[in-house]
Structure formats: C-alpha cells, structure tokens
Amino acid sequence: MSSLSDDILLDRARSGDEAAFRALVERYEQAVASVVIGMLGAGDDADDVGQETFIRFSAAISTFRGEAALGTYLRRIAMNLSLNALKRRRRFSLRLVSRDHATTPLHEPVVDAYDAEGAERVAVVRRAVAQLGEKQRSVVVLRLLDGLSTNETAEVLDLPPGTVMSRLSRGVAELQRRLGWYANDSKEQRNA
Numbered sequence: 001m002s003s004l005s006d007d008i009l010l011d012r013a014r015s016g017d018e019a020a021f022r023a024l025v026e027r028y029e030q031a032v033a034s035v036v037i038g039m040l041g042a043g044d045d046a047d048d049v050g051q052e053t054f055i056r057f058s059a060a061i062s063t064f065r066g067e068a069a070l071g072t073y074l075r076r077i078a079m080n081l082s083l084n085a086l087k088r089r090r091r092f093s094l095r096l097v098s099r100d101h102a103t104t105p106l107h108e109p110v111v112d113a114y115d116a117e118g119a120e121r122v123a124v125v126r127r128a129v130a131q132l133g134e135k136q137r138s139v140v141v142l143r144l145l146d147g148l149s150t151n152e153t154a155e156v157l158d159l160p161p162g163t164v165m166s167r168l169s170r171g172v173a174e175l176q177r178r179l180g181w182y183a184n185d186s187k188e189q190r191n192a
Helices: 006-014 018-040 044-060 070-100 113-130 134-145 150-157 161-191
Strands: none
Touching (some): 018 044, 018 070, 018 134, 044 070, 070 150, 113 161, 134 150, 134 161
C-alpha cells in the first residue's frame, strides 16, 4: 500500500478502507510530529495534538478536495491545533500564576551522558525556538526545522510568501540574538 499515490489511498480511505487510511497516517505522521514537536516540544500535549490532527483528518476526509497537497493540509491542521494548545497553556499558566503570584521555572529533563553535548545543543535550540512568538515560531519550525520551501510554508500557514520571509528574517535574527552566546562558548571550548 505504501507505493500507492495519495489520491488512490484517499479514494480508498473515503470508501472505508482502514488499511488505506493507516497508510496515509504512516506516510505523514513524521511530518505532523515535526510540526507539533517544533511548536510544543515533546510531551503529552504534542502526542495529543498529533493524534487530534489525524482524528480531524479522518472526520474531514470526505470533504477534502485536494486543493492543497495532503502533506500541506495535514501540516496546517497540526499547526492550528498546536497554536490552540499554546493558547490553552498560556491561559492555564496565567490561572496558576494568578493563584500563586509566582512562577517556577521549568527544568529540562536530565539527558544521558553518552550524547550529552548533542542533546544539549538540541535542547538549547529548542528552548530558543520555544521563546519566539507564535508567528515567528510557526515559520521557523516549518521553514528551517521541517525544511519546507517558502511557498510551502506560506500555503500551510495561509500567508503571502513575503510575510513568511519577513517573519523568518525576524525569527532568525531573534534566534541569533538568543543563541549568540552559545555559539561563541562552543567556539571557545573547541579552540581550547
């Protein structure tokens, strides 16, 4: 089934073929996971949003007209659900803050020493991306982390390509500002 085109699998899934729908899920689950984890980080929220993406797709499969590529359509669902999850997180944390009148910083889990340097680099970049505003983060995740083109990113986010490039430029500048110290530290450590 994996060699069949999206169109054939979609037709079969629309007529109730569960194996065809499962093949579509398997084909696009990495793309959806990349968007969701890029926006929310790994965890239960990301798992829930990933599952909800395919539940929504299943519910809408009969009305999917194919005006956008299936991967674009699924990324758009994943991005919208991720943005909703971020809003829920903010509302929840604001309620906690208003109750406690103080915030406690979240700590990253301890990473095994066998790849501590690589894991540290990934964690530092993920934290920096997570600190970007939603508009810039969504473009950075799709364009830089997922490797979509500017036009594909624009299609997923339903934005003009110029807006994507502008947000990407601001996002990259912000990441450079936030990560400049890290790049300089790493260079100094390599040269020592």
